[in-house]
Amino acid sequence: FSSYRIRLYGNGYLRRDPVSLIQLRTGIEDPYPLYERIRAKGRMVRTAMNGMVTVDHRISDQILRSRSYSAATKEAKEAGLSLLSMDPPDHTRLREVIAGDFTARRIADYRPLIASVVAKLIKDLPRDEPFDLISTFAAPLPVAVITELFGIPDADADEFVRHGTEFGSAIGGIQSLAHARRLLATRERLAEILDKVIQQRRREPVDDMMSRIANADGQVRSDELMPLCTLLLIAGFQTTVNLIGNTVLALLSNPGQRELLADHPDLAGQAVEECLRYDAPVQRSARLTTTAVEIGGTQVPAGETIVIGIGGANRDPAVFADADNFDITRPNAKDHLSFSGGAHYCIGAPLARLEATEAVREIMTAAPDLRIAGPLERQPGGLVRGLRRFPVAAA
Numbered sequence: 001f002s003s004y005r006i007r008l009y010g011n012g013y014l015r016r017d018p019v020s021l022i023q024l025r026t027g028i029e030d031p032y033p034l035y036e037r038i039r040a041k042g043r044m045v046r047t048a049m050n051g052m053v054t055v056d057h058r059i060s061d062q063i064l065r066s067r068s069y070s071a072a073t074k075e076a077k078e079a080g081l082s083l084l085s086m087d088p089p090d091h092t093r094l095r096e097v098i099a100g101d102f103t104a105r106r107i108a109d110y111r112p113l114i115a116s117v118v119a120k121l122i123k124d125l126p127r128d129e130p131f132d133l134i135s136t137f138a139a140p141l142p143v144a145v146i147t148e149l150f151g152i153p154d155a156d157a158d159e160f161v162r163h164g165t166e167f168g169s170a171i172g173g174i175q176s177l178a179h180a181r182r183l184l185a186t187r188e189r190l191a192e193i194l195d196k197v198i199q200q201r202r203r204e205p206v207d208d209m210m211s212r213i214a215n216a217d218g219q220v221r222s223d224e225l226m227p228l229c230t231l232l233l234i235a236g237f238q239t240t241v242n243l244i245g246n247t248v249l250a251l252l253s254n255p256g257q258r259e260l261l262a263d264h265p266d267l268a269g270q271a272v273e274e275c276l277r278y279d280a281p282v283q284r285s286a287r288l289t290t291t292a293v294e295i296g297g298t299q300v301p302a303g304e305t306i307v308i309g310i311g312g313a314n315r316d317p318a319v320f321a322d323a324d325n326f327d328i329t330r331p332n333a334k335d336h337l338s339f340s341g342g343a344h345y346c347i348g349a350p351l352a353r354l355e356a357t358e359a360v361r362e363i364m365t366a367a368p369d370l371r372i373a374g375p376l377e378r379q380p381g382g383l384v385r386g387l388r389r390f391p392v393a394a395a
């Protein structure tokens with residue numbers, strides 16, 4: 001399947017594993033030793049496939065913030081994920097359309113919805129038998145929030161969730177031909193559901209994100225509309241779920257930290273922040289050099305792809321003391337690069353933090369004896385890091 005491609009939107013398609021070139025695939029269970037091997041080789045390392053990779057925090061941060069690099073790498077353009085593969089001025093123009101909907105103030109409006117969804121999910125957790133933490137708790141929360149953010153009417157919500165979940169699974173890699181076929185059917189149905197909302201918001205605009213996207217004539221070209229919605233959908237369905245899952249896993253694997261949180265539930269936000277650093281849900285990004293540059297003592301020609309190993313940069317010993325330790329009181333946890341940096345800094349960061357903090361605090365309080373109750377199953381691929389199945393028992 002390595003050369004198998006699936007067309008998604010317009011000229012975009014997702015490939016099974018865009019950065020197999022640095023063997024990140026081999027690191028699915030535990031990519032961190034691989035990052036240390038890269039670190040031991042240097043601050044900027046040439047890969048077997050003629051690209052560059054860095055797990056150096058300072059260099060990664062500098063590249064992400066610099067305007068001299070392009071985000072339009074081959075992989076990003078092929079994935080067709082809108083903003084992620086765009087550069088100014090188009091990137092700036094499109095990002096402005098939705099930026100106002102993701103400010104911390106605006107996102108705080110979702111707190112009651114998040115609290116009520118978390119409370120309901122916890123109330124419905126099986127008490128007497130093991131359950132999968134991902135499908136019964138970590139996934140339904142972000143899915144409910146993104147459904148609300150997209151303004152999907154109740155009548156279409158179940159179908160939207162079903163197709164959105166299927167579609168989001170593409171980011172972990174195409175599993176089989178049957179999976180590829182399902183993705184195509186799913187894409188069409190999602191486009192129909194989204195188009196219905198867009199048409200409705202054109203007729204009767206209200207004060208919400210979809211009204212702004214639907215009525216941003218002159219600021220959003222018609223061919224940019226669906227890729228933008230798709231990016232938000234994938235981001236909403238595939239990232240926060242892993243932040244919740246990874247944080248709970250780190251806590252269950254570190255009893256001392258778990259006890260600390262049990263005694264001080266207000267540390268939940270810091271536990272989430274430390275998990276972002278310790279086990280990032282998105283493990284890498286990439287940029288393209290636009291001119292020849294010297295970086296980290298290495299000459300890099302124009303047109304070279306530099307892979308930024310976010311998960312590795314987050315464990316750079318030059319920035320984080322005892323970087324392999326999960327420590328929810330770490331003073332500089334927030335210096336992680338898990339939401340990227342610069343112009344492409346994750347627009348959903350306030351939402352992801354709010355959802356994960358509420359979810360982690362409430363589940364760890366409601367199920368103080370939560371324990372792992374079966375073999376863990378990881379998401380495929382090296383880009384997204386998280387669990388596909390996380391069997392736990394509450395008592």
Ligand code: HEM
Nearest residue numbers: 083084235236239240243281285339340344346347348352
């Ligand atoms: C961009 C991670 C949640 C929407 C990014 C990038 C990263 C990231 C690393 C930048 C990639 C790059 O620089 O190449 C995460 C993580 C999340 C999360 C780890 C959760 C734990 C969300 C959510 C949303 C969202 C909930 C929206 C509902 C976006 C968008 C961009 C983005 C629209 C593109 C920004 C741009 O290119 O200007 N995210 N994200 N993210 N994220 Fe997130």
